[in-house]
Amino acid sequence: MRQKINLLFVLLLAAAGAGAQSSWIRVNQLGYKPAAPKVAVWCSKNADSVKSFRLVDAATKKTVLSARASRAFGAWGPFAQAQRLDFSNAAKPGRYYLEGGGVRSPEFRIGGDVYAGTADFCLRYLRQQRCGFNPFLNDSCHTHDGYTVYDPNGEGRVDAVGGWHDASDYLQYATTSANATYHLLMAARDFPAVFTDTKNARGLDGANGYADVLDEARWGLDWLRKLHPDAGRMYHQVADDRDHRGFRIPKEDSFYGRGYERPVYFLTGEPQGLFQYRNRATGVSSTAAKFASAFALGNLLFRDRDRDYGIRLWEKAFSAELYSRKKRGAAQTAPGRAPYFYEEDNWADDEELASAAVAHMLMGKAYYKEYLDAALRSAAVEPVTPWLGADTARHYQWYPFVNPGHYELARALALPAVRALDVTYGEKRRALIGHYREGIRRVWDKARGNAFYRGVPAIWCSNNLTTAFAIQCYWYRTLSGDRQFEQLEAAAFDWLFGCNPWGTSMVYGLPAGGDTPTDPHSAFTHLNRYPIDGGLVDGPVYASIFNSLKGLRLSKEDAYAPFQSPQGVYHDDFGDYSTNEPTMDGTAALVYLLAAMESSPLSRPPVPRRGN
Template sequence: MDKTRQAGIAINQLGYRSKDVKIAIRRDGSGGFSLVDAGSGETVWQGETGQAEWNEASGGMVSRGDFSGWQQPGVYRIETDKGEISYPFVIADDVYEEAHRALLKAFYFFRCGMELEERHAGPWTHRACHLTPAIVYGEEEKRVDAHGGWHDAGDYGKYVGPGAKAVADLLLAEEFYPQAFKRELGIPESGGFMPDALQECRYELEWMLRMQDGATGGVYHKLTTLQFPPGDTMPEDDTAELYVSPISATATGCFAAAMAMAARRYRPYDEAFAASCLRAAEKAWDWLEGHPGYPGFRNPPAVSTGEYGDEQDADERYWAAAELYRTTGESKYHEAFRQLVDAVQPFGLFELGWANMSGYGTIAYLFSEREQSPALAAQLREGLLRRADELAAVCAADGYGISLQPEQYIWGSNMLVMNHAMLLLVANRLSGSAAYERHAIKHVHYLFGANVLGMSYVTGLGTKPILYPHHRPSEGDGVDAPVPGLVSGGPNYRLQDDYAREHLAGKAPAASFADVMESYSTNEVTIYWNSPAVFVLSHFVGL
């Protein structure tokens, strides 16, 4: 098939469940379209797109053809009256099963400190890495054994805050949609009585426990080398000295929250581990109480790796208080949570990103079985649904059906896409309104190809997936295909790397993307871009 004829029509390259909304997006104007059986060539459905309209984010005209009424399983393509032909796609109720599994298995490929063997990793193997104790920056005589955990992104740093977000997304997914996690992943721990998703999170949680200072309860912000290694460096060849950066309030707050979550989720499977998580969370909370007004984190002078700086920690404290209250029922955490609401409100109470973790605190409180303040619970519920309504309104006006405004196509825009879908699904769970779910699924369609570039933003999935992510193991391992199941950061109109400045200037926000290793500001991968995608797909495979 001539791929140049596919440039004018975008679809979800994985496909659609039978009863889902199914939209083909045309960029060549409006008119007739046909749904064609890919095997027989028979036209099984015909329709007309709506009127073409200007889409500011993508910088072009788009029209939308709805073929939701066709529910027969099979393999299909879309053909237009101007000769455009889409990539083939599937209609089947299990269409997202393998994608969900790949997005979750990606966390195994991010593992640090152990050999990835062929029987679990296929061709994407590497030797054990980063096993030497790390120097505590500013206390050069002090060493911390902080092996294990997940590499954060395309580099080999490990960061408590982003790791806590990723863990939170996965633990919430496993709590809300346990049926989605029945299948084994093919990781070393598979075959036990604990779901593989919890096994995988435990690998990160055990690293986080090593990042807590035993004497004070505070948590070191991150573990990295002083500088990033070259782009084709394999993990085992990154042998520069390791450093843990100083304790931060944001890391300590995230740690307390994630450990309190873990204490609940692991209790049915491993009471001793759950208890150790709760003790660590309570000790971290004691540190937070003893350090009000703690300065925001900034990289120490000699450190040039990812900073994850954050000037305020009210949202992390808010999240920690909510999780500790939900886990323990102790009134002191409830009181702290109520007092923190006003401090967090100016920054937003419903955000799910590493820079503002407030949404996790709100979710923890709303879904808690503990006694609530009725007025506060009503305020938070109404506020979350109001925020979901705002996102839904953007979806309804957007040519591609997603909730990003043009100015939101920033570094990690695909995280925002999936975070928004996640919030819509939480609203669906709170309200029972299927309208939120119908908007959320459009974000899945966007991720897998229903976008202005007509590509899947996940390695190894779809007919036209990204091939050259900013991911050092994929660059240096000698395997043609990148590590599968990695979510790319996506379009970023801010031109924040040299390649983007040279090649993407003048592009529309949603088209500001380059599938090259050099464009780290558009095509990097991270654990906390994968994690909300796992949550969202869990809804659509776990019902």
């Protein structure tokens, strides 16, 4: 009898093994616009391939399109084989799924409204990360910030209450906050029809005559104004990694030996670090120029609505731009008791953006040409963001992750009144657009060899890089009219919402009912099960990075274990701060990208290309 039971057990195990899934179809769970490229990826643990696939109407179960799969791309990541399934010619709105190679994809939508409201949805995360008064908690936190460190005038106090917590912990950095503010302002300027007005300036329910994206941008601007109280002072960081003493809901922290006060770091342009570790700062330009660009664009968007506020931003834009020249070089955030900090090494891109933004602010004035020319000189220093096409980079080494200065400058040089100033501006505008094309080409050279068209390195905050790269592709396409990288742009966007090896969206709660993060590295979710709607998590990192990080420990069995590989690991686990921690600046950039995708019909379905 025992022998029969043992035999039955063996047969059951064999049957289970034989039935284990070995192939998958990965799609953008958020959906696809009718006129946009539409590509899924069939991937398998086996070396076999598929010849064809079909698109099925989820309601009627009828096949609406049959097509051949792409060439086999071979092994990549956790898969032995993968192919692209291009169904771009399907344009009828509806709910669908794909079938091929004996497997079926998750359901998804095709429709003109598939991205409607998504940019506003991601603003929820930014409101939740507000410091000072927090509308999500309807309570205030960190109201005693703070006492100054590295201040050449001696220790004092400065009112640094406000802004956003940086990454689901409670440190605050001017460099990320200024970049986030600029992206929100750009989104409000470029896509005003996308955003609604349901919240007031404090982030509470109730319209106030300003789109919610402008309310959020103003929250950022007001904090930056506090950190640049006068022409001779600029601060760049509140708190340090003494913050990392465990999960808690934000209130008043007493980790810094001064009651409830936290340190506020003066922007000196010299290496900083109060304990064992120090950064490698060489100047102030990278951070101060980010202040200037945010103030200048803020002036453009607010001056007609609030004259006094616009004047204050005008003054801050000039003083911040002058401050950026005090000590030219890159500023970096200050570490504490751990060796991790934002290792920004470039600043010419920030100077270019600041000059271009001030030029826009001054448009029509007698002296705005000098700012245009200064921006062009900076553009020549770093024409291509260095990580594009590279296999790796240090944490935030090239920041922002792509250069908005080329876009802002190219927009200015397209204006007839500006072109009339200098006959060479047309040629110089084409050169700026060419810089974008060259960066995209470098990524394409790496991406074209795998079915996911993945050419973004799996370094810390790879989702931020992916979002930024998709924005650069969008800017290039809209400035040039060139569609040659359209499928690469779509692949970057699709990656964020499920067309990746793990089959998961990287945005908490988006889409509703989809496979999205549920256990992020966030005190809000871990302690109180609060949803962090719209938060973009860091994203996959190389296994070598994951294995090298300190204090990182998974809390449960890895649900994505079959899809981990040396090329990338991702864990939906609060213990993984390297891949599953939401970031404020990444989410702000995603607000811009989603607004662009909601506004843009993209183009006609692309003509199939060899190798697609």
